[in-house]
Amino acid sequence: MINIQKSKRSMKSNFNYDDFVFGVQPTDHILLCNYKDGSWQSPSIMPYADIKMSPMSLCLHYGQTVFEGMKAFRQDNGQVIIFRPDKHFRRFNASLERMCMPAVEQDLFIEGIKELVRLEEHWLPEEQEINLYIRPFMIATEPRLGVKVSDEYLFCIVCTPMGLYYSEPxxxxxxxxxxxxxxxxxxxxxxxxxxxxxxxxxxxxxxxxxxxxxxxxxxxxxxxxxxxxxxxxxxxxxxxxxxxxxxxxxxxxxxxxxxxxxxxxxxxxxxxxxxxxxxxxxxxxxxxxxxxxxxxxxxxxxxxxxxxxxxxxxxxxxxxxxxxxxxxxxxxxxxxxxxxxxxxxxxx
Amino acid sequence: MINIQKSKRSMKSNFNYDDFVFGVQPTDHILLCNYKDGSWQSPSIMPYADIKMSPMSLCLHYGQTVFEGMKAFRQDNGQVIIFRPDKHFRRFNASLERMCMPAVEQDLFIEGIKELVRLEEHWLPEEQEINLYIRPFMIATEPRLGVKVSDEYLFCIVCTPMGLYYSEPxxxxxxxxxxxxxxxxxxxxxxxxxxxxxxxxxxxxxxxxxxxxxxxxxxxxxxxxxxxxxxxxxxxxxxxxxxxxxxxxxxxxxxxxxxxxxxxxxxxxxxxxxxxxxxxxxxxxxxxxxxxxxxxxxxxxxxxxxxxxxxxxxxxxxxxxxxxxxxxxxxxxxxxxxxxxxxxxxxx
Missing domain, CATH: 3.20.10.10 (D-amino Acid Aminotransferase, subunit A, domain 2)
Known part of the structure; x- marks a missing residue:
């Protein structure tokens, strides 16, 4: 069960779909889940905001960070799909294993993404070629200066709108x-x-x-x-x-x-x-x-x-x-x- | 010129020199300096505290983080020295160059360390074999989801006491x-x-x-x-x-x-x-x-x-x-x- 606290108003009203730089504008919510004492705590979806971190957080020093990137699309019939989240999920856990970071359950990863995209799907216009870029990531948060595998982690998911990416040769x-x-x-x-x-x-x-x-x-x-x-x-x-x-x-x-x-x-x-x-x-x-x-x-x-x-x-x-x-x-x-x-x- | 805001009371009173784990206890202050619009802003030494970060900060995603580690010692005559900060300074900048991060001036790096150690030298007891571990580090702070070299950075220095590190073979x-x-x-x-x-x-x-x-x-x-x-x-x-x-x-x-x-x-x-x-x-x-x-x-x-x-x-x-x-x-x-x-x- 994901605890959801909805944002009071959407940042979408200030967002210019016709002229934007990729990756700057987050959507309205963020999924957060902490790992502590050997297990994942309850996930929450909260209004998007800065996070507080110890300057000694291990991720700022020893590179224990892993991310994924995938997309959600609005189909011609209006329905919203996420493209191959199961494959991204498996790769995320393969990355985590190599970095000695705790695996996430499929439920947390895929249900978390779905729940978040449900809240944000209004960012996907009917008429324009815009998709939603979804960024799950995990960082080592134990505050500790010694070189060590962290005992604490934060798993997050954020989204940002993405235009039709025309790639010049x-x-x-x-x-x-x-x-x-x-x-x-x-x-x-x-x-x-x-x-x-x-x-x-x-x-x-x-x-x-x-x-x-x-x-x-x-x-x-x-x-x-x-x-x-x-x-x-x-x-x-x-x-x-x-x-x-x-x-x-x-x-x-x-x-x-x-x-x-x-x-x-x-x-x-x-x-x-x-x-x-x-x-x-x-x-x-x-x-x-x-x-x-x-x-x-x-x-x-x-x-x-x-x-x-x-x-x-x-x-x-x-x-x-x-x-x-x-x-x-x-x-x-x-x-x-x-x-x-x-x-x-x-x-x- | 480093702006200094002194901590009202020292955490040292709660610190047990006879029984501690390395890297958990920061000293009382932190040096912070932001890089923005192509140049370093004025550095400050502040009471040690958590920092606020965007979840989209580039350092949490693409590994643009660099650190150094050195030590300060109290000599037999009571004077405090920092060991080879000039060599650490040169290596720090060599690391930064490879990671496409902006160089720091020797003044910021070495005077920053000296100023901080002056404030924290009371953490070095006269009678015990304790030294001060000094951790300068830099992280990419621009909030942006695309893979790119950051345009914003935070340079920090923190310290932590270190015991006589007896190394078992x-x-x-x-x-x-x-x-x-x-x-x-x-x-x-x-x-x-x-x-x-x-x-x-x-x-x-x-x-x-x-x-x-x-x-x-x-x-x-x-x-x-x-x-x-x-x-x-x-x-x-x-x-x-x-x-x-x-x-x-x-x-x-x-x-x-x-x-x-x-x-x-x-x-x-x-x-x-x-x-x-x-x-x-x-x-x-x-x-x-x-x-x-x-x-x-x-x-x-x-x-x-x-x-x-x-x-x-x-x-x-x-x-x-x-x-x-x-x-x-x-x-x-x-x-x-x-x-x-x-x-x-x-x-x-």
Whole structure:
């Protein structure tokens, strides 16, 4: 049972749907649940507000923070769905386990999200392409300066409106000096440390004229792993090729969905190691190659230029590219225009 | 100029010096300084209290947090010194640069620490072996859900009393599956992510009967890097051997001090790659080998057992071991009993 205290008035009245920056405006409520003495306390949904923290809270010092990100959509018939919260739930707990943080029950996670989205669904207009970005996260709150696994945690869920994220085709640089994650590390977990560690290499790539980097493996720098904060996929002929999951690659929910959709469209899907040299050879053979990022924010982020070991190559990004078919099909499922045969849509 | 608002009464009266857990009791004040619109605001020292934060503060999501840890001591003559704050200052800024966080000025960092320690020096008793642990840290505070470099930060300094940290000889396991840091990553930075990522491997080692792990390089797992959250050093004959600094190894201040002291004692210091096979060969030759962790907390942490690739070896830890001579000399310098020829002691 979630204790609910409703906000007296909605911040929506001051929100300009036609002109806003993503991630700045929270919706009206926040779900809060504390972990103490070995168990989760009762969750509450409260009016969104700042939280009080000890400056010695372990999360501010030793990186025990984990988050998820997913979306709710209003379908054409007006109903609101949450996209694959069960898969996000499993990944959240996998991240928590790697960070020595306590698991959350499916009930707390999914019912918490549903309850919160029920309260906030009026933020989803009927007529506009706006969805609700949902951010569950957990932080270590024990106030203690020693390096230790926290005995206290706070689990929160917040939401923020998200516009139609039109992703300009991007220029990427294959990174062979800096490393995001190594096999045996925490690259597969959605812990804060992975993101902060990636800012500097991304800034360096920007200075060199690229929008983001494509990470390579820490051992040999010969295989591609992820692009910025997205998974990466390649289309050659009727094949969808994407790096195989490992402890250094995030198990993206959009990645998983796009793979399934590609199979359903009759494509051959290859989840395997992808060598830089293979890409170079394909480009040099003059083949039509599509490369794109795959993630929650943009769904598909087309790559128009890729720098591999100092040489720029130009993947195919015209309107008839396969990636846009995949994107449209995923969108059609979410909006209720196409059959949802894997039960990805969870109605609130 | 630091604005100072003194606490009305000290929490020291309720603090039991004879029985306390490290890191739980803050002293009476906290230094706070905000970064906004591209510059640092005026710093304040305030009575220690909780801070208010947005649940969307970037540090709770993307790991932009950096800290330092150093100590203040009361010397035999009653004067209070801070140990090598200049070296901690340089490392703090090196960490901040890697995490795309704004540098702090030496004045803010060192004068801030001095001013705070002046207010708290009554926490350092004349008669007991208590020192003051000083924790400067910076966190990203911009409230924003998108993955981005923060435009707002909070720099804080807090202190906590620390007892004579007697370190029982430890049992360590050489880790060849999990990875703390890779070359090209953030291992050399004191960012939160490095610590949270190390908890799980350490827990697994504990289950197997070891106190901590010794990390090996992410590429080959053939070379040792660090021990738990300390640097590692080895003494064979009159040689002090320690892994050479790299982007995956922390530039420890105690490491640097012990290296200098070893040189001053006429030892040969070798900063270089240290292969597991070399250690195995030395143990198998029957040589007397000392292995120890080197860090701010325990200064020297003797290793009594090391598991290398499944076999346990037993380094030398008797009272006449060289590591204890190094530790005593470092302590003598801090306490004013031995000449401080490198100006490591900064008087408040």
């Amino acid at each position: 991007v220029r990427l640089k294959v990174e062979t000096e800096f490393v995001r994650a190594a096999e045996g590390g925490v690259g597969y977990a959605k812990c804060g440390g992975n993101y902060g560690a990636a800012f500097y290499p991304a800034q360096q790539a920007k200075i060199q004229g690229y929008d983001q980097v494509i990470w390579t493996d820490a051992k040999t720098h010969e295989y591609i792993e992820e692009a910025g904060t997205m998974n990466i996929a390649i289309v050659i002929d009727d094949r969808l090729i994407t790096p195989k999951l490992s402890t250094s690659i995030l198990d993206g929910v959009t990645r998983s969905s796009i793979i399934q959709i590609a199979k359903d469209l009759g494509m051959i899907v290859e989840e395997r190691k992808v060598q830089l040299q293979e890409l170079i050879d394909e480009f040099q053979s003059g083949k039509k190659i599509e490369i794109f990022g795959v993630g929650t924010a943009a769904v598909i982020s087309p790559v128009k230029c890729i720098n591999i070991l100092g040489t720029e190559y130009y993947p195919y990004t015209a309107n008839d590219a396969t990636m846009f078919k995949l994107k449209k099909q995923l969108n059609d499922i979410r909006k209720g225009r196409s059959s949802d045969k894997y039960n990805w849509n969870w109605f609130i | 430890v049992r360590l396991k050489v880790e060849t599956e999990f990875v703390r840091a890779a070359e090209g990553g953030v291992g050399y930075a004191k960012c939160g992510g490095n610590y949270g990522a190390a908890f799980y491997p350490a827990q697994q080692a504990k289950i197997q009967g070891y106190d901590q792990v010794i990390w090996t390089d992410a590429k080959t797992h053939e070379y040792i890097e660090e021990a738990g959250t300390m640097n590692i050093a080895i003494v064979i004959d009159d040689r002090l051997i320690t892994p050479k600094l790299s982007t995956s190894i922390l530039d420890g201040v105690t490491r640097s001090s012990i290296i200098q002291i070893a040189k001053d004692l006429g030892m040969i210091v070798e900063e270089r790659k240290v292969q597991l096979q070399e250690l195995i060969d030395e143990f198998q030759s029957g040589k007397k080998i000392e292995i120890f962790g080197v860090g701010t907390a325990a200064v020297i942490s003797p290793v009594k057992c090391i598991n290398i690739l499944g076999t346990e070896y037993y380094p030398y830890t008797a009272n006449d071991a060289t590591m204890f001579k190094l530790k005593k000399q470092l302590n003598d310098i801090r306490k004013g009993r031995s000449s401080d020829k490198y100006n490591w002691n900064w008087f408040i």
